Amino acid sequence: MEIEILEQEDNPLLHRTEVKFEIKHDEETPSRLSVRDSLAAKLDKDSEEVVVHNLDTKFGMRQTVGRAKVYDSPEEAAEVEHEHMLERNKIGEDAEADTEAEEAE
Numbered sequence: 001m002e003i004e005i006l007e008q009e010d011n012p013l014l015h016r017t018e019v020k021f022e023i024k025h026d027e028e029t030p031s032r033l034s035v036r037d038s039l040a041a042k043l044d045k046d047s048e049e050v051v052v053h054n055l056d057t058k059f060g061m062r063q064t065v066g067r068a069k070v071y072d073s074p075e076e077a078a079e080v081e082h083e084h085m086l087e088r089n090k091i092g093e094d095a096e097a098d099t100e101a102e103e104a105e
Helices: 032-042 074-080 083-088 093-104
Strands: 002-011 016-024 050-057 063-071
Touching: 002 032, 016 032, 016 074, 032 050, 032 063, 050 083, 063 074
Parallel strands: none
Antiparallel strands: 002 016, 016 063, 050 063
16 A cells, blocks of 8 residues: 655644545555554654544556644544544543543442
8 A cells, every 4th residue: 555645735733734645556445444543654653643534546546635634632532523534443442441541440
């Protein structure tokens, strides 16, 4: 899987960078989480700071175009993003599981 950044725009008011990217892949369309991890590695960020919004693959093509928002911290992402986008990108789930485990003890 090869990722190329097509557009990158800073949004300092919301403490994020909005990114449009293109993925060239040999197999099926990659999962949202694998794209998030690869994009985070390419941008030298933590994967908890990257929220992939959409992936669009044309039928029969080995090319996917997507959009993501890269935040300064996971807390900023949790504050701004909708709950369903955080769930889709598995952001904050580890912290919730730790909190529930501590409460159970």
